[in-house]
Amino acid sequence: MNILKVDPKFKNKIMKMPGAERIRFCFQCGTCTADCVIARFSDFYRPRKIARMVQLGLKECLLSDDDLWLCTTCFTCVDHCPQGVEVSSIVRALRNIMVEEKKRMPSVYKIFASNILKSGYVYLMPESRLKRRELEGLPPLPRSKVEDVAKLFEATGFSEIFRSAESFEKVEVKVRD
Amino acid sequence: MADLEYLFYLGCLIPYRLASYEISARKVLSKLGVKIIEMPDFNCCGFPIAPVNYELALSLAARNLCLAEQQKLDILTLCNGCFGTLNEANHLLKENRNLRDKINQHLQSIGMEFKGEVSVKHIVHLLTEDIGLEKLGEYVSNPLSGIRVAQHTGCHLVRPAKKVNRGDDPEEPHMLKDLIRVTGAECVEYMDEAECCGNTIIGLNEKVPFELAKEKLERVKAAGAQALITVCPSCHMMYDFNQPRIERTFNEKINLPVLHYTQLLGLAMGFQPEELRLNQLRVKPVDLLSHLQK
Numbered sequence: 001m002n003i004l005k006v007d008p009k010f011k012n013k014i015m016k017m018p019g020a021e022r023i024r025f026c027f028q029c030g031t032c033t034a035d036c037v038i039a040r041f042s043d044f045y046r047p048r049k050i051a052r053m054v055q056l057g058l059k060e061c062l063l064s065d066d067d068l069w070l071c072t073t074c075f076t077c078v079d080h081c082p083q084g085v086e087v088s089s090i091v092r093a094l095r096n097i098m099v100e101e102k103k104r105m106p107s108v109y110k111i112f113a114s115n116i117l118k119s120g121y122v123y124l125m126p127e128s129r130l131k132r133r134e135l136e137g138l139p140p141l142p143r144s145k146v147e148d149v150a151k152l153f154e155a156t157g158f159s160e161i162f163r164s165a166e167s168f169e170k171v172e173v174k175v176r177d
Numbered sequence: 178m179a180d181l182e183y184l185f186y187l188g189c190l191i192p193y194r195l196a197s198y199e200i201s202a203r204k205v206l207s208k209l210g211v212k213i214i215e216m217p218d219f220n221c222c223g224f225p226i227a228p229v230n231y232e233l234a235l236s237l238a239a240r241n242l243c244l245a246e247q248q249k250l251d252i253l254t255l256c257n258g259c260f261g262t263l264n265e266a267n268h269l270l271k272e273n274r275n276l277r278d279k280i281n282q283h284l285q286s287i288g289m290e291f292k293g294e295v296s297v298k299h300i301v302h303l304l305t306e307d308i309g310l311e312k313l314g315e316y317v318s319n320p321l322s323g324i325r326v327a328q329h330t331g332c333h334l335v336r337p338a339k340k341v342n343r344g345d346d347p348e349e350p351h352m353l354k355d356l357i358r359v360t361g362a363e364c365v366e367y368m369d370e371a372e373c374c375g376n377t378i379i380g381l382n383e384k385v386p387f388e389l390a391k392e393k394l395e396r397v398k399a400a401g402a403q404a405l406i407t408v409c410p411s412c413h414m415m416y417d418f419n420q421p422r423i424e425r426t427f428n429e430k431i432n433l434p435v436l437h438y439t440q441l442l443g444l445a446m447g448f449q450p451e452e453l454r455l456n457q458l459r460v461k462p463v464d465l466l467s468h469l470q471k
Contacts, residue, residue: 018231018269018276037373041385069228069381074373075336079347086337092228099229108380112225116237120220123193133192136200141192144220148240148287155283156233158226171381 010057017096019089026051032077032087038070042173045070047077047087054090063098066171069106100161107167114162117153120144181307182212183253183298184245186263189221190410191255194418197454198410201439202255202300204448209308209316214250222259223266235276236283238266242297243289252297255439257409260299261333265340267297299334300439301408302343305352313359318447320361324468326441327365327402328353329393329416331409332373347371356438357406360445367400369393376415387423390415394423394431403465404434406441413437417459434462444469 014020032047033039039046045067053062062068068091077087099105112122119125121144130141153159191199206213219241223234241263245252254260270277271293281290298306304313330350338347345352348371357364372393375386394416397405407413417435424431435458443453450456450466 018235018273037375037389038385041388070378070385072332072373072375072377072385073228074332076332076371076373078337079339088337092231095228096231105229106381109225109229113229116221116226121189121193122221122225123189125193129193132196136196138196138199138203139215141187142216142218145218149220149237151286152233152236152240152283155286156230156236158230158233162229169381171378173382173385 004058005060007057007059010059011054013097014054014090014093017089017093019086020093022083022085023051023054023090025083026055026081026085027083028052029082031080031082035076035080037072037074037076038173041175042067042070043176044174047071047091050094051085051087051090054094062094063102066168067174068094068098069171070173099165103161103165105162105165105167106171107169110162110165110167113153113158117150117159118146120146120149180212181210181303182214182250183303184216184248184250185213186216186219186222186241186245186252186254186259188254188256188259188410190258190414195410195413195437197457198255198413198437198439201437201443201448201453204452205439205443205446206300208446209313211303211308213253214248216244219244222256222262224258224262227262232279232283234262235266235269235280238263239270239280239284239291240287240289242267242270242295243284243291245295246292249294251295253300253303254297255300255408256411257299257331257333258411260297261341264297267293267295268340299408301330301334301352301356304356304442310355310359313356317360317445319445321441321445321469322361324362324404324465325365325402326357326362326404326406326436327367327397327400328357328370328406329374329412330371331407331412334408335371353406353408353438357441360441362441362445365400365402367396367402369396374412374415376411379415379419386415387419387426390419391423391427391429391431394420394433398431398433402433403468404436404441404462406436406438408438420460432460434458434460434465436462
């Protein structure tokens with residue numbers, strides 16, 4: 001597979017995803033990168049470059065880079081963009097596509113998804129903590145209607161996607177030698 | 178003051194790890210006369226799912242919004258992540274018809290429909306907008322004069338500004354500062370107050386969040402603050418729960434207590450430190466409390 005393969009229609013797919021509509025308006029000023037908290041530590045994570053690569057249709061190259069998972073979603077890039085481009089939402093759209101098409105996701109999100117499916121909550125609440133709530137005089141934590149949650153996982157097709165996806169543990173911040 | 182009644186959306190991290198935030202918030206809200214209605218059923222707000230499947234994240238958020246619509250009550254949260262996610266979903270689904278139709282199709286499988294009839298508030302908004310600084314000041318029976326703290330508002334309470342749209346300044350957030358000053362404590366300033374805590378990526382990369390947290394904690398200490406004040410369980414975990422590990426990683430003593438704002442406010446309203454579970458903080462606010470007892 002040639003990662004430099006260009007898919008000129010890729011931006012059209014991205015533009016249909018919520019928050020990513022304005023990708024064409026990016027004129028590469030670089031404000032997003034200048035103000036990015038991750039770009040301060042990494043020599044390779046560059047939101048401006050991600051936006052350009054989407055415009056150019058460098059899909060394979062984008063979807064094979066785990067650096068996409070470094071965005072903290074602080075939304076500073078969104079607030080500072082003079083063109084109203086939601087760079088962070090574009091990163092989210094790319095992550096979503098990586099999971100769906102490349103069947104690849106960080107294991108921490110696999111655990112989150114599996115916990116939500118099991119209990120409705122992102123963490124599995126230990127019995128001891130539920131008991132301690134009682135001792136503290138706090139109202140009991142409601143049991144989520146997990147059947148409903150499971151139906152939403154099914155309806156969006158995500159149960160299948162996350163079960164079959166391969167997972168990876170860590171993403172390092174890369175710096176030049 | 179009109180009767181304030183809210184549906185209390187607790188989220189996951191607070192019951193999992195931060196009872197101190199919930200307990201102090203409940204005490205304070207009750208004394209302020211805010212009526213809290215418990216949710217008989219709710220699920221994760223959707224925040225942790227957005228990176229992997231935004232459509233499912235919106236559906237999970239929408240289910241919570243529908244539950245609130247059924248009760249005809251606005252949602253109150255203590256968490257920036259829950260606020261950001263539920264508020265964004267609420268606005269998106271109200272404004273974007275195609276998206277609403279799509280999510281409503283998913284909701285149909287559980288017999289629900291998003292109508293867009295409620296709003297979502299964070300406790301900071303409730304205290305600032307509904308109660309107001311002046312009225313809040315009337316509840317301060319034990320002004321914390323002589324105490325110096327700093328604020329960390331966190332990202333999702335103020336950004337993206339267009340979607341949050343609550344009148345705070347995302348570059349220099351002032352709502353929490355104003356709320357701190359009401360308690361009588363001094364709120365000191367430091368560099369890059371609006372910078373992210375980094376906790377959202379800690380499951381994938383510890384280096385950056387730890388560096389960011391160390392930087393912030395050092396700046397806050399250098400500014401002369403005796404504690405950092407947060408309004409988000411995730412930010413609080415980063416600065417309090419992880420502080421010993423940050424100290425070990427950088428071989429540096431920091432020892433800066435991190436309080437939930439509701440604990441600070443509670444102290445000013447005359448509650449005892451134990452009632453507000455200050456003893457449950459990882460970094461014990463020993464100096465701060467002895468200062469208060471003088």
